[in-house]
Amino acid sequence: MVASGLSAGVATASAAASAVAREGVVVAAPAGKAIADRYVVVLRGGVAVASAGALARQYNGTVTASWQHALQGFAVNASAANAKALAKDPRVAAVYQDAVVSIDGTQVNPPSWGLDRVDQRRLPLDQRYHFGPAAANVRAYVIDTGVRVSHAAFGGRASWGTNTTGDGNNTDCNGHGTHVAGTIGGAEHGVAKAVRLVAVKVLDCAGSGSFAGVLSGVDWVTANAVRPAVANMSLGGGAFEPLDTAIRNSIASGITYAVASGNSNTDACSTSPARVAQALTVNATGADDVRAAFSNFGQCTDLFAPGVGITSAWHTSDTATNSISGTSMASPHVAGVAALYLQRHPAAPAGRVHDAIVRNSTAGVVGNPGAGSPNRLLYSLFTRWAPEGDYNGDGTTDLTVWRPSNGTWYVRGISTTQWGIAADVPVPGDYNGDGTTDLAVWRPSDGNWYVRGIGTVQWGIAGDIPVPGDYNADGVTDFAVWRPSNGTWYVRGISTTQWGTSGDVPVAADYNGDDSTDIAVWRPSNGTWYVRGITTTSWGGGSDVPVVGDYNGDAIADLAVWRPSNGTWYVNGISTTQWGISGDVPVAGDYNGDGVTDLAVWRPSDGTWYVRGISTTQWGVQGDVPLAS
Structure with missing residues (x-):
C-alpha cells in the first residue's frame, strides 16, 4: 500500500546528525537477501501510523509504504546510519533490513496429476477428480506475481486487487501467479472451480520483490478482503518477523492463509511465512506420494500436497497452460480446499478451517516426509461437511418424505424408492462416506439397521431411540442408539456412555467444530441442554x-428450539424468527447450499414445505414423515 496523506517537510541536517549519534540495532536481512538502504519499521503500540512521514523525515528517510491493518509500521528508504538512529x-519497536522475496524455483514440463490425487485416500489414481459445491461464494486472494485475469480458465471470475511492486504493470508478466490461481480455481485445473480470484501483485516480472512489498499486499488483503476468504502465498525469503506478525494478524481477522514451505530441502522453520504456525504450511509430494527432493520439511509445516509436474493456466495467452513444480504448486491445492470448506462453513474462523483441513488429510502415506514433518497428505472430499439430507451430493438438503404406509422414500427430483415397512424409523445418513445420504431404517422389533445398498446391522433393542452420527470424525455415519431406561448411549464399535435420563430428548450434533458428533440431550422439564464435555445451557x-443446526455457518451446531404455540424459532445468540404455525413440523436444513441452516417447516395438512427466503413447495401427503436429516 503506497503511503498517502503524510505531511511534507525536510528534517534539518543538525537534527539528522544528532539522530545518527544515537544508533540502535537494525535486524539484519537473511544472508545474501538484503536490499540496500531499504528498511521495514515496526511502531510501538499506541504510535499512530499517520506519524510515519514526520518520523522518517527526522532521520532523513522517505516513507515508501505504510501499514495499519496487518501490521503497525512503514517502509522507509534511508542510509544505514540513519536507519540505526531510527531504531x-x-x-x-524495531527496524528490519528489507530483503528480497521471490517465487520458489520450478521445473518445466513434467506430467500433471495433482487434482486426481487429492480426492482419494490411496494410490493408484482413478483418473477422476470428484468435487461438490465449487466455492462460488468464496474469494481467494493470490499474493504473487499477479494474475492474467482474462484467461479463459477463470471465466470472468478473476479480478485485479492491487499492485505493490511499483512497476505500474497490472498484469502477470511472469506466469507464476496465474499458474497458482489456476490451481486454486481454474475451470479445468482448479480445486475450487467457482471461487472468485483476486490478484494481489507483490512480485515483479522476474518473480522477485521485497518484504516491504509483500507486507503491503498482506495489509491490503487484511483491509479489503471480502469474507469468506482464503489467501495463498507461494513465496518466501528467509525469516522475517514483521511478515510473520502481519500474517498472524491477518489470520486473526478471519482470513485463512495457505503458504508454501519452500524449495530448499531444509527445515521450513527458518523461513517466512512458512514458519507461521497459524497458516497452513504446505510441503510438496510427487506422483508416488514421496516428498519431492526440493521440498522443505519440519515441524513448522502442516501437510503435503501435490507439487511435482502440476499443469495449470499460464500467462502467455488466454488459453495457455504450463507444467511446473514446487511447493508453490502444492500450496494452492490447499488454498482451493480451504475455499471448498468455507463454502460449506462461511463463518468459520481461520483456525477452525486450518484444523479441519489438517484433520481431514490422509495420515501415513507420504514417503520420506523429512525430520519433524507431519505425515499427512491433503484430501479434498469433506464428506462429513456435506449437509444432511443430500441424496445426490450437490451440497443441498433435498425435499424428502418417507411414507410409512408403503415404506417408500420420495426424494423430490431424484428418486422414489421402497425401503422399509410400517413401524420402522427412518435413519438417513452417510453410511459409506461417499458424501451422499443413504436410505436407511431402524426396526424397533429386532433392533436391525437396514441401509440400502450397504448392509444390515443389528444394534439396539425395542424402546431405544436411534441416534446416528459421526462419533469418531471419520466421515462415516455410525450406528448408535440412546436407551431412555438407563440414559446410555451405545455407539457401535466406539463407546458406551451414560448421559441423560428418562424424558430427555437426544440432540447429538457437533457442538465444538471438531467434526465429530457430540453426545447431548435436551431436558424439556427445565429447558436445559446437556452437551457432554462442552456445555450445560438453559x-x-x-x-x-429442539431444532439443532448451524444457523450462522461457523461449523458449530447452535442450540435452537421451535415453539409450536407461536411458530417461533429461537436460536441461541443468533436470532428469534417467526416461521410456521401450530401443527407444522420443523425441518431445518441447508436448502440452498450456502453452508447455513435454513428455517423450514412442513405442513401435514397440505404437504407443503415452507423454506424461509427460498421456496414454497408441495411435496408429500398427510401421514408422511418429512426428512431433512
Whole structure:
C-alpha cells in the first residue's frame, strides 16, 4: 500500500546528525537477501501510523509504504546510519533490513496429476477428480506475481486487487501467479472451480520483490478482503518477523492463509511465512506420494500436497497452460480446499478451517516426509461437511418424505424408492462416506439397521431411540442408539456412555467444530441442554421442539428450539424468527447450499414445505414423515 496523506517537510541536517549519534540495532536481512538502504519499521503500540512521514523525515528517510491493518509500521528508504538512529527512537519497536522475496524455483514440463490425487485416500489414481459445491461464494486472494485475469480458465471470475511492486504493470508478466490461481480455481485445473480470484501483485516480472512489498499486499488483503476468504502465498525469503506478525494478524481477522514451505530441502522453520504456525504450511509430494527432493520439511509445516509436474493456466495467452513444480504448486491445492470448506462453513474462523483441513488429510502415506514433518497428505472430499439430507451430493438438503404406509422414500427430483415397512424409523445418513445420504431404517422389533445398498446391522433393542452420527470424525455415519431406561448411549464399535435420563430428548450434533458428533440431550422439564464435555445451557422448555443446526455457518451446531404455540424459532445468540404455525413440523436444513441452516417447516395438512427466503413447495401427503436429516 503506497503511503498517502503524510505531511511534507525536510528534517534539518543538525537534527539528522544528532539522530545518527544515537544508533540502535537494525535486524539484519537473511544472508545474501538484503536490499540496500531499504528498511521495514515496526511502531510501538499506541504510535499512530499517520506519524510515519514526520518520523522518517527526522532521520532523513522517505516513507515508501505504510501499514495499519496487518501490521503497525512503514517502509522507509534511508542510509544505514540513519536507519540505526531510527531504531533508537522511543516510538519504534524495531527496524528490519528489507530483503528480497521471490517465487520458489520450478521445473518445466513434467506430467500433471495433482487434482486426481487429492480426492482419494490411496494410490493408484482413478483418473477422476470428484468435487461438490465449487466455492462460488468464496474469494481467494493470490499474493504473487499477479494474475492474467482474462484467461479463459477463470471465466470472468478473476479480478485485479492491487499492485505493490511499483512497476505500474497490472498484469502477470511472469506466469507464476496465474499458474497458482489456476490451481486454486481454474475451470479445468482448479480445486475450487467457482471461487472468485483476486490478484494481489507483490512480485515483479522476474518473480522477485521485497518484504516491504509483500507486507503491503498482506495489509491490503487484511483491509479489503471480502469474507469468506482464503489467501495463498507461494513465496518466501528467509525469516522475517514483521511478515510473520502481519500474517498472524491477518489470520486473526478471519482470513485463512495457505503458504508454501519452500524449495530448499531444509527445515521450513527458518523461513517466512512458512514458519507461521497459524497458516497452513504446505510441503510438496510427487506422483508416488514421496516428498519431492526440493521440498522443505519440519515441524513448522502442516501437510503435503501435490507439487511435482502440476499443469495449470499460464500467462502467455488466454488459453495457455504450463507444467511446473514446487511447493508453490502444492500450496494452492490447499488454498482451493480451504475455499471448498468455507463454502460449506462461511463463518468459520481461520483456525477452525486450518484444523479441519489438517484433520481431514490422509495420515501415513507420504514417503520420506523429512525430520519433524507431519505425515499427512491433503484430501479434498469433506464428506462429513456435506449437509444432511443430500441424496445426490450437490451440497443441498433435498425435499424428502418417507411414507410409512408403503415404506417408500420420495426424494423430490431424484428418486422414489421402497425401503422399509410400517413401524420402522427412518435413519438417513452417510453410511459409506461417499458424501451422499443413504436410505436407511431402524426396526424397533429386532433392533436391525437396514441401509440400502450397504448392509444390515443389528444394534439396539425395542424402546431405544436411534441416534446416528459421526462419533469418531471419520466421515462415516455410525450406528448408535440412546436407551431412555438407563440414559446410555451405545455407539457401535466406539463407546458406551451414560448421559441423560428418562424424558430427555437426544440432540447429538457437533457442538465444538471438531467434526465429530457430540453426545447431548435436551431436558424439556427445565429447558436445559446437556452437551457432554462442552456445555450445560438453559434454552427453551416445555412443549418446544429442539431444532439443532448451524444457523450462522461457523461449523458449530447452535442450540435452537421451535415453539409450536407461536411458530417461533429461537436460536441461541443468533436470532428469534417467526416461521410456521401450530401443527407444522420443523425441518431445518441447508436448502440452498450456502453452508447455513435454513428455517423450514412442513405442513401435514397440505404437504407443503415452507423454506424461509427460498421456496414454497408441495411435496408429500398427510401421514408422511418429512426428512431433512
